[in-house]
Amino acid sequence: MPVEQRHSDSDSDSDPFERELSAALHHAGADFDTDRAALAAAGTVRGRRLRQRRRAAVLGGAAGVALVGVGGALAVDWGGGPSAPARPPAAASTTPEVASSAAGRDVTSDDMIRTLERLLPKGTFANAQGRGVDPNEPLVDPYAQVVYDDGHGAAAVSVAVNRVRPGGYDARQATRCPDKVYIPYDSCVTSHLPDASVVTVMKGYEYPDRRVDTRLWTANLVTPDGHHVTVSEWNAAAEKDAPISRAQPPLSAAQLKKLAAAKEWRGVVDAIPQDPRGTQEPPASVEEDGKAIAGTLVSLIPTSVKVVGRAEGDDDSQFTYVVVDDGHGRSLVQINVQPNMSDVANQLFGAGSETLPDGTRVAEHKAPGEKGIAGVVMWTVDTLREDGFRVVISAFNAGTQHSSPTRTTPALTMKQLRAIALSPRWRS
Incomplete structure (x- = not known):
């Protein structure tokens, strides 16, 4: 952008x-x-x-x-x-x-x-x-x-x-x-x-x-x-x-x-x-951090779904995306991995969110996607560990953030998005 x-x-x-x-x-x-x-x-x-x-x-x-x-x-x-x-x-x-x-x-x-x-x-x-x-x-x-x-x-x-x-x-x-x-x-x-x-x-x-x-x-x-x-x-x-x-x-x-x-x-x-x-x-490690996040995201995508596109130039230290296709249409999946986010917890996790036994807070949302494009939906799982480590992932039923739907729902289910966001691999 x-x-x-x-x-x-x-x-x-x-x-x-x-x-x-x-x-x-x-x-x-x-x-x-x-x-x-x-x-x-x-x-x-x-x-x-x-x-x-x-x-x-x-x-x-x-x-x-x-x-x-x-x-x-x-x-x-x-x-x-x-x-x-x-x-x-x-x-x-x-x-x-x-x-x-x-x-x-x-x-x-x-x-x-x-x-x-x-x-x-x-x-x-x-x-x-x-x-x-x-x-x-x-x-x-x-x-x-x-x-x-x-x-x-x-x-x-x-x-x-x-x-x-x-x-x-x-x-x-x-x-x-x-x-x-x-x-x-x-x-x-x-x-x-x-x-x-x-x-x-x-x-x-x-x-x-x-x-x-x-x-x-x-x-x-x-x-x-x-x-x-x-x-x-x-x-x-x-x-x-x-x-x-x-x-x-x-x-x-x-x-x-x-x-x-x-x-x-x-x-x-x-x-x-x-x-x-x-x-x-950003520190000199930004580009390597961006590539590491992209690599981790790809490794967590279910094998039933094919990665058909990736961010151009993985050099953002906290954000990346992939485009996936399970044979029924392209789906954009984007993720942010952010440390030290405890101070915004109350803005992100309200009514309807849950707290896991280890203290991790989880919120799930299904909402319309880009306004002005009929039928686009965005499914999101937002997680925040007790130490402020946040992973939030969203999937769309379109291959880009500005195009018409390619399918009825995103290629990843809420359960799959949740599993990706809560994976311990992000800690590495």
Whole structure:
């Protein structure tokens, strides 16, 4: 997954993560139900900030926080629409340019907006919003967003920037094409620029099930110095709840790449204060841990069921999936293995859960899967040992999280899911 345009000014919580999480939930599903079954089925969140806050570990499932675009970015609800008053095209001669080296100077929301408008092709602008560099909130990324019209229809366009560790986990994730099991797309191409920056351009969709044909095209660029720039565009004036105003987003793949590579954004990244806690990258063992979880899951799948697909690049330390088929259709099976989860026990295990003689808590849920796709079901078994070691597994009656059912029920029974979740092999 499922991108980070990472804020919501309307949230009252002063913690920037809370605002990011709210934006993530809004993007991942405006119709997301925060019921216990959805909370129990934890999906993976690859965004750096969501990894830093353990609360994200209990959110996910079929309609939860998803990989969005490339690199786990969170998307903002633009609001507004085509009827908003238009702004005149930005004039290059009067628009201040964000300095290519902005360290030590303020970068305001107006700077971000004007720079985005200046770098876009000639057109009109409306509903501009942005955030500059806030020295008090290093985890809240600067961004700008506008409704842009080149004469062929209004389109939301945004840019967000942040800093990643050069060559680190987040840098690699930012420019990796997402797994099509979770994020469908038409094309995804990664290329290298002359300065050794890596940029990935993906042409995908706002809604994974394509219940509305809103297109979302993104470019994610990471420089050798750790500048991370995300540019996103839609073929509507807002990412959600706005009519499609043009066949495709306005910028071509080449234009997206050029906009992401503009030197102005690197100056903004340079102006972001260093987080005193540092960049919390996963340890070097993350990739091996991810592979170990995948191997254990495969070893626990009943022999009557064939594994026909696996996660692309087993490098998440707590999450993986397989696709299985018992001869009656494909079925997605996903699992999270998480230590130190005792503090969220009351959120995960309520009425209807049970406690085993060894103190392990178990909850079982049968619920609808991805909203908007008729007939998809998600069966989940969530377990929590006394020391906080959690294993939660979910199975779907579809081969991906965004496709129509391939069968009536998942390929694994609740009894089989329970046996996998409670296996002592996870301790190794």
